[in-house]
Amino acid sequence: MKSSIFILLVVLVALVSLDFIEAQKEKPNKYKTPPPAGICKKFPIKANGKQNPKGQCSSQLLGEVPGVSKMVSTIITLPPNGAKIPAKKSFKIRVLVSNLQTGFFSDPETDYYDVPQTLTKAGVIQGHAHVTVQKLIGKGVPDPTKFDFFQGLNERADSKGGLEAIVPGNLTKGLYRLCTMVASESHQPVVMPVAKRGSQDDCIRFSIV
Numbered sequence: 001m002k003s004s005i006f007i008l009l010v011v012l013v014a015l016v017s018l019d020f021i022e023a024q025k026e027k028p029n030k031y032k033t034p035p036p037a038g039i040c041k042k043f044p045i046k047a048n049g050k051q052n053p054k055g056q057c058s059s060q061l062l063g064e065v066p067g068v069s070k071m072v073s074t075i076i077t078l079p080p081n082g083a084k085i086p087a088k089k090s091f092k093i094r095v096l097v098s099n100l101q102t103g104f105f106s107d108p109e110t111d112y113y114d115v116p117q118t119l120t121k122a123g124v125i126q127g128h129a130h131v132t133v134q135k136l137i138g139k140g141v142p143d144p145t146k147f148d149f150f151q152g153l154n155e156r157a158d159s160k161g162g163l164e165a166i167v168p169g170n171l172t173k174g175l176y177r178l179c180t181m182v183a184s185e186s187h188q189p190v191v192m193p194v195a196k197r198g199s200q201d202d203c204i205r206f207s208i209v
Contacts, residue, residue, distance in 0.1 A: 033114055034059045049114040062191050063116025063184070070099045070123045072190050072200040074180045077162075081204040088169040093131050095153065095163045095180055095202070101126045102163065103156040104185040115186035125190050129153040130181040131165055135174050136205070142177065171208045179203040 036046050036059050043057030066072075078094035085091050104126040106115055118126045133149035134142045148171055153163040180201045182190050190200055 034061070047113060049111050051108060051112045058113050060113060060186075061116040064119040065117065065191050065193050066099070066119055066123050066125055068193055068197070070119075070125070071192050071197060072100050072125055072182050073098050073198060074129065074182055074200060074202045076178060076180065076202045076204050078164075079178075079204070079206050081206070083204075083206040084209045085171075085206060087171070087173055087208050090169040091167050093165045093167060093178065095129060095131065096161050097129060097157060097163060097180075097182065098161055099124050100129070100157075100182060100190075102128055103154070104128060105152065105154040106186045108187055111186055113186055113188050115184070117184040117188070117191050125184060127182065127184040127190060129163055130183065131178065132181060133167065133171070133176055133178050135172070135176050137174075148176065173208050175205060175207050177203055177205055 033047060033049055036043070036057065038059065040046060040057035040059045045052055045054060045056040047056045047058035047060065074095055074097045076093070076095055078092050079085060101120050101124050104118075105128045106112075120126060130150065130152050132147050134147050136142060149167050151165045153165060155163070157163050180203075182200050184190055192200065
């Protein structure tokens with residue numbers, strides 16, 4: 001009799017444990033890298049949440065896409081386009097952004113391109129912005145692997161939708177391009193609902209003199 005009760009208890013514990021394990025498997029995890037699918041099955045490097053300079057293939061979903069009335073837009077207000085900034089002088093970058101709930105920033109070392117784009121209840125993309133500065137040499141196309149300043153604007157925007165960064169006074173004399181790069185939480189460029197639209201990013205030129 002005692003042995004039968006013991007066996008019954010063991011079976012019940014095992015069933016409860018299996019249910020718990022299955023529940024954990026089904027629990028949503030926005031940071032979970034999906035298994036390779038489609039063309040990614042044959043691609044030599046699979047996405048794993050890390051940045052890979054050699055490239056990779058991601059099967060992550062695009063996620064939630066806003067309506068046209070909630071498309072992201074940015075403008076750089078500081079420095080002004082065409083500004084002439086004295087050498088060895090630090091200066092402020094200020095960006096105004098609309099239709100972006102800022103402050104959503106995953107760890108780029110472990111969750112890069114690893115989270116589908118998400119929207120607020122109001123239908124606005126959750127994400128952040130970056131600013132990047134490159135020196136322009138002649139009339140050639142800038143090399144994207146080379147930049148003179150880069151910063152993620154990870155914090156919440158102020159009450160006017162502004163984000164700011166300070167560039168130290170170490171830029172050499174010359175002509176520069178300053179651009180925004182707006183991203184969803186996991187650093188992917190924001191996904192918009194239509195192809196024909198205004199840009200979600202802004203660029204200006206300025207000179208160090």
